[in-house]
Amino acid sequence: MVKVTDANLFFLAVWLSRAIAETPSTGTAPPRRIAVIGAGIGGASAAHFLRQHFGKSVKIDVYESEAVGGRLATTSISGQEYEMGGTTIHPLNLHMKEFVKMLGLKERLHPDNLLAVSDGEEFVFEESNWFIVNIIKLIWRYGLDFVRMKMWVESYQHRFMKIYRYQAHGYSFTTMDKLLHGLGGDEFVQMTKHSIDEALQKIGIGHRFMDEMITPIMRLNYGQSVNINAFVGMMSLVSAESALWTVEGGNKLVCSGLLYSAKANLIKGKVTSVESKQRPLRNGEVVTFYEVNYTAGPDSGYNMYDIVIVAAPLHSGKSEIRFHDLTQPIGGQYQPMVVTLVLGRLNTSYFGHRGPFRPTAITTTAQSGSFILGASVTPPVAPDARPPSPAPARVWKVLSPEPLGEERLSRLFPTGHGAMREARWLACPRYSPADVVPPFVLRDRLYHLSAAEWAASTMEMAAIAAKNVALLAHHRWFQRLDKIDPDALPQRLKTEL
Template sequence: MTYSTVEELLKSINPDFIEDVQISTAEGFVKEGLSNRTISELVMAGLIVNYGQTTAAHKFVGSVSSATGDGNLWSIVGGNKLLPEKLLKYSGATLINAKVEKIKWDEQYEQYLVSYYVDRFAHRENKPDRNITLTDKNLVTKVYDIVIVAAPLTRDTSNIVFEKLPSLTFVPDGRYHRTVCTIVKGKLNHRYFGERNEANEIYSIKDNLLINSVARIYSVHKRPRKGESEVWKVFSQKPLSKDDLSEMFLRLIDVKVVDWLAYPHYDSNQTLGSFVLAKNLYHVNAIEWAASAMEMSVIGAKNVALLAYKNWRGVNVDNSEKDEL
């Protein structure tokens, strides 16, 4: 089956999931029989480290967050980034590394004109394409029958301009939550966190502290030997100053910072969006308003791919064509 909205998809899995996005994690877990202490400590710690948010977030995302407490997680040798890289390679798709500026509907031909910025000289080295025009401002416009947007579309995350769409389905008018990930190679000062003994992970259960969590990062191949340099991942709501890091670490060898709007800011009574923005225009990231996770994105992406195929070919995809999510 394919689903046009996130609500339809959740209902198909379990009708109770719709109720879960209408109540807070705290309220929902109380109904499940968890104690207030368990919720305020264990569940809260998971939400702060995974989403930088509290148990005021809706119960569905709180449940997804709590599921990460299972120790049976995995990593890919060389980094999890290899998963999308290998999928791209074996799909045979062409990747154009460019910033999309505008998506315009051509009513006469019922096609989309997608404009994006590219490196002018690199573009000229490619084979000419009659469907592409190039302006002096390095803005390429190309014709597409189907467009799938795999990026957030809130006002704080997207500058894509949509023009003359046949109709535009509602997109939740929310915002994305800022998370700063600081990777530090060095020696952690455990006493700064009130720890007498060395700990591998430190989690916060309050949302107004300087950091959300600190966790040691291990190699996929082996754990570091005693005396070898340690690598730590620090999550925070805002960038950490040099003074902050100097207090947290006894020795700093290297520091890398990734500061981004990582996932939606969740509320109870959450509004869910649609996978269909307009005719032949789809939005994978709509599923993030239920919960933002790589696994959720895979579900959303497969649903959109099947939905686009079904609508374009005008056929009903059945189980024999492996349509099940």
């Protein structure tokens, strides 16, 4: 007998959605043109889901001023490509798994790193190759805090998995608060209202475990402290698990593949403004369109759309898109993160370590005083890539809040280093429990996919938001309001099965 799981139901629903047309026979004509602003994983996913739900006739334009993939990017060192942006994907990220399968790409298991945590003077924790040794070390130093944390994460993760079932049945939400409420009621919503520090202390996590394990993970994933909200903190702890994977050849291939599969028209230009326009029809009816203005080098242009989906962060440091007649706030500040890939031999004495060195990933505590957040050995994206030369050197991915500079690089790699590549990202929102998560709906037929980032920023969260916004745009266009912000959702699903 086949065991029925959330993943089984999800992939069955994907197959059914391809076999059954989504567009209802309401007599309403489908939209002619839809614009998606941004070609990162959110925008590419949106193009895919829009094609899936609106059908073949609609024209989908995707605007991107930089490289397709956004914060998914690779760079070359010694003839090999390495990830410079988002790297690992969780085994339960079902949308990403479906994308890879649909596009004929391959999953590649990311090698498990041996972790060491530095407080600036020594490694306060160092992993072993032996699982049982690690458990003994964790219990010896932190008691049962690791077990408490693991159980807490899994309880929320299990409830979050319901989103795939809800989306498979076509349900959508106008805000992240309503989406989270549908998954776990008020308790889930409140996770964005208080910090991960408060949430874990409430279940009995001690200060030592918080300082030496939880804080370094938050610093490594988001460049921030345990003052970030509990929901994004939970997502960060999930991403620290084993059995993580990447896309062979680079995660950015998912973005270009989805755009090609969706037959989206890529416009290489920078969007400058989005403005609503009204036009009279021959029958006297007045319809509203959106005018998207953009620049492409020295040239400029504009196009008119029935629906616009913004799949790019909106704030003064990241985007300069002007929205006419839009008064509500739609963005905040983003956290800078510098990724530096260095071919060389890491100076372990910088972290206070003496003797043989085995770890392949190092995190730092907030008290360490280190100018880096962490560093790890990173593999090339190709499956059969040869190790860099000379043999003792490895490619290290170093994360820091600001550029390292030659003086700091020489402290990390005192015997010199080979090739070096740097990327400066505005990687994710600067989280605070006081944040007001913006809505997905900015105004009629104008949607903000990146609103989901203010709850948590991951590749899968962007794909979930893209599916939600595509469904939302579809249901609002065809007036299927029963599929939006549903009440008593678990009871509804029981009657539909």
